[in-house]
Amino acid sequence: MTSARRVPAFAVVLAVSFTLVGCTATSPSAVVPAPTFTPRVAPVQVDPVAQYASDRLSTMSLRQKVLSMLMVHIPGVSPADRISSDFADVGGFILMGDNIPSTLSQLTADTAALSDESGLPVLVATDQEGGIVRRVPTDDAASALELRDRDPQATFDAFAQRGALLESVGVSVNFGIVADVASDQSSFIYERSFGGTGADAGARVAEAVEGESPILSTLKHFPGHGAAAGDSHSSIPTTALSFDDWKSSHAVPFEDGIAAGAPLVMFGHLEFTAVDQEPATFSARWHEILRDDLGFDGVSITDDMGMLERSGVAEYSNQVTNAVRAIEAGNTMLLYVGAVDASGIVTAVSHAIDEGDLDEAVIDKAALKLLEMRRGLSGETGRFVHCLADCVSIAG
Template sequence: MIGDRRVRGATRRLGALGLRAVGPRAVAARAVAALLLVPLLLAGCTSAPGPGSPAGHGSPRTTSAERVAAYAEDRLQAMTLTEKVASLLMLHRPGTDAAALRSFAGSYGLGGLILMGDNVPASAPALAALTAGASSDPGLPLLLGIDQEGGTVSRLAGDRASGADALKSLPAEATTDAFTSRSTLLDDTGINLNFGIVADVTADPHSFIYDRVLGTDAATGGPRVAAAVAGEHGRVLSTLKHFPGHGATGEDSHRGIPSTALSRADWLARVAPPFRAGIAAGAEVVMFGHLAYTAVDQRPASLSPEWHAILRGELGFDGVAITDDMLMLQHSGLPRYADPVENAISALAAGNTMLLYVLPADPAAAGVDIPRMITGIAAAVDAGRIPRARIDDDVRRLLVLRRTLSGQTGPFVPGG
């Protein structure tokens, strides 16, 4: 009776959870699929409620996915708009003091933290202690992300697996092995999200990203990207970056807004296949780059509704879309990207689920006032610049993911 192919695909993925999951992170690795079923789960549960449980929330016959969906919906309804907006932010704060990180994230109600090199202690046990203490609510843990590609981009010294510079010339099986090893290290240290799979392709050795790509073209990149996702499966959430593909331009988006005149047809044939392969393999997150394909949209892809529609519609991605570091827009030096609040509003209006900021110890030094940004986004929602339903969808998506990471399936208890 359900004709939508994305819902059928989500149902199949949910059905696989019980066969493949070995722990909370293994379950979370496919939790995004549950989001497509949330309305059906909430409306279609016919099991009789258990003693003292709201209808459909605690029956013995209610599945874990249904209980997580109910928790997310109940928690969403209890949140203010300001709390919803704050939960869509993943920020960085330097330091290895877990209590300080917990206080920082908790004071704003953030949805996640990105860990950079300055957050990584000297030993794996110390890092595990830091990540264990970073979340104030064990029932709704933070998303803890890191850039652990291996090779030239590595935050953890203990990662001895090959990076893309070597993997691009080895069989695809070597990529699976490398990312299995890498994600095991991340999982063991409590990190649940890896910004580690570069799905860009380029054959230009002079490109700033050449040493980080898994393939020099679509034919070599696609199988290795899929292999990397397979290697991470069940350990960390996988991220494909930098959509729609940084290899089409040799410029560095840390120094400006690169652009390419590559046509949409050429993009589909030459650049999109590794992203399509990673999505088909089950990647839960796609990171949007701050680069422009001017034949599709003059705006950077991170701020482009058109590129988000392509990702969702043509590539069939139903997971979390996150921006690359939003400070890069300001660092471009272009006046139209000088206001961080306007950048944030544009990024959410375009279709991003989450905004990423690699902030210094003093955010004001980077021109960012976090409370002002949160209230500015909320005001944009009130003014209709960002659909309120979109914010709710984004928050719900992240609540399901974070709740699943916790391994808990009890009902939401306000103030509990």
């Protein structure tokens, strides 16, 4: 009889142990996943005004965006009572002499009524230069003609007084700072200019901008009415002045005003033929010069577009064609003091986009800039916040 071979007890224990360990290691329920780490995303600062504007833009139709680029005039006192549906979405209103009531309290009520949304007020503008050009008659601060021979500090004081008056009656934009250099007393712009040299005018332009804050200052009439003889209300003033000569003289007050913080520049209907055969309003080159050479990143607005129609130049007689050309050139906003076919302009812009002559991104960029400017006036701008890259909402 052959006896069975004996297996040592410790070997049996080891075998069982290894088997159990193997089973445990391969059991899905017992697998411990390796820890994962999400890379830390650096917080970014979100500008609530820019965020609001971007969000608002995404909800707007093309019609609303184009209308937001228009500033119009509604004749008569209490203009809000006569705003038609065609103008319901315009971005701004200009007050002329016929809009000014007998009391400042009534004017304040009238300007307040122009905005339907407290969070996105329209731009309310006027021409308050002082002297021969003023809409609010109680303004007795010194004019440019009086200030051109005084210390520049006097300009700050005058425009601080002027700005306080405008702010008190609800005007947010002043087309009141003439940055044109005029040494010739026969020039129609002479009485409205701060100086006969770029340096003299520039020093006073800068003081005017700083003085009338928080009113949104506008520098006019780019690239400089003093360089071109004639009146752009009834013609297209033209000059052959070279770019270098312009840069050393007529550009200076605009540079100084931009450096002082002016948020708007008004384009004049002026031809500088050595730079571009087109009036500056229609000139992409002059817009490039303003932004690239002078460093301006604010709102560019045309002078009254009706002036082009009245210039006597047949090419500029069509209002809707002019509007498309002005937008293509780079204007952020178009100003109309007389009658305006707002629906016709919208249709013309839409057609230009459909035909590939105008990129809708140009409209979006302008509308966004105007939304930011208007939101900044609301008092409901919220605060800068820190959030991660996927942050989509902020305190408003």
